[in-house]
Amino acid sequence: MNLEFIDALSELGKEKGIESDIIIEAIEAALISAYKKNFGSLQNVRVHIDRLSGEIKVFARKNIVEEVFDDRAEISLEDALKIKPNYELDDIVEEEVTPRDFGRIAAQTAKQVVIQRIREAERNIIYDEFCNRETDILNGTVQRVEQKNVFIDLGKIEAVLSPTEQMPGEAYKINDRLKTYIVEVKKTPKGPQVLVSRTHPGLLRRLFELEVPEIHDGIVEIKSISREAGSRSKLAVHSHNEEVDSVGACVGPKGMRVQTIVTELKGEKIDIVKWSPDIAVFISNSLSPAKVVSVNVNEEEKKALVIVPDYQLSLAIGKEGQNARLAAKLTGWKVDIKSETQAEELGLTIANNSENLEG
Template sequence: MNAEFMQAFEQLGKEKGIAPEVLFEAIEAALISAYKRNFSSAQNVRVSLERTTGEIHVYARKAVVEAVTDSRLEIDLTEARLLDIRYDLEDIVEVEVTPKNFGRIAAQTAKQVVVQRIREAERGIIYDEFSNRESDILTGIVQRIEQKNVFIDLGKAEAILAPSEQIAGEVYKHGDRLKTYIIEVKKTTKGPQILVSRTHPGLLKRLFELEVPEIHDGIVEIKSVAREPGLRSKFAVYSRDENVDPVGACVGHKGMRVQSIVNELKGEKVDIVKWNTDPAKYIANALSPAKVVSVEINEVEKISRVVVPDYQLSLAIGKEGQNARLAAKLTGWKIDIKSESQVGS
């Protein structure tokens, strides 16, 4: 290998964020394997790669002994002292054994090592980039579907949307543009494995943060999210500025802000409710769109008893108990709902 070759390696290493010395040491280690493989050698060898000229030297390392049992690994004291009078027993003698045609093998090996190290470095960079984006939204394109796993092309990497993280009834086709939520980034030998979700409550939270400037600016705060993916969600918000209506900010002019999120979630209904420090008021808000007559709370057991008008009972409970279930999840309170006639009887 000539000097230009070495400079190219060094430059490439710097560009890819690999210390040149790390690269050269890796090449030397690979050259030892290449030497043993190509020259059927069981010797202990050391390879020296000259950093500036690219010259390569292979040295057989032999232990100095009184009686040689394996000439590939040992040298007797008399022979060693012919090389240098200072050698003594148990010293290591290095004898150059560089083959004449080793340059071609060395160049090929060096190239393979550099390519491998660059690939590893690039994988490391991609891993760092995506691991720093855990709990964030990614937009990608559906590449393929294998055994119900959806593989999403992110440009530099590929994400996996597992069946358990897919919205029931949602159909994914090749070429679809999809927003997903990063739940975990794992390191593997083939590069980073990015696991994403369409069902995680964090997806809804991040969609609102991106869509509503007041949330992004910290004026409106998201207090809680409860979600039944693909069906319905409840979203509790609070305003730090009394002049800003948190629900109105999230709904947007003519409902445009919330509608764009509903569209992204393929029709999942979203109830936006106002958070309140008073649990009774918060629970009443959480049962929206139902109207509430009264709320009694038991602080010790964290149970609330809610009374609603007779005609609002089915709305308050919701289809298959969905509205009450989401309200309980949102507030963290058990909710027992009764109609006025049930209470009066």
């Protein structure tokens, strides 16, 4: 090892963002193991690399004791004083034991350490970059499919789209371009692992933030999302500016904004409803496209009895109960839906609040 190597380490440190001292300390630690392995030594040794010249020296270290039991690790005070007259008990004596051909071993060891450290540094840089992008969406290209896992090339790293995060019925072909939502970035022995999703409600949120300037600018706020990926979603929005229609902003001119998102999600239906601080109004809106006659709320149990016209009952409940289920997720309330006829048969009071429930 020489001055050129030290200079190279310094340049490498600047390029990869690793301090040269950290690399040198790692090489020193690795050389201790290399020395013991190659020279069968059980001594306690220290390796020092001169930061200016690159010169390497190996020192055997011995503790100064009153009585020596292991001469590989201990030295008597009497013998220590022969080396230096001001030594005391419990001090450590160092003696240079650098082998003649240690340079060859050192060069090989240093190369291995540097390669390892570069890999670690690159992995850490990638981890830090993608860790800060959790809950964000990224464009990627389908690289391969293995055991139902889809591997997506994000440029610097491959992301994993597991079967549970894949949209039902969505086919993934090599070189397909996809928008995915970063759920988690994990550190593993093989480097950072990025887990992505196509089913997460956060994907829908991010797509609307990208597509609707009013959401990006904070004028329109997404209050809640309920999603059954690949089939149907509901989005509750609120405008902080009375002159801006929250639903209209999300739908866009001629429905272009929401249609772009529907296309990205392979035809998933999206209901955009107006959020309201009045829970009865919000529940009524959440059952869109069905019309609601009355909403009776139980604040303590967070339950709501919703009355709809007879001809709207199947629409309000939805296929296999989907519309009602999504409305419940969106509002956080348990929603029980009855038709006007059912309500009358059960003797339920139908509150005359249909006008208040509009919008």
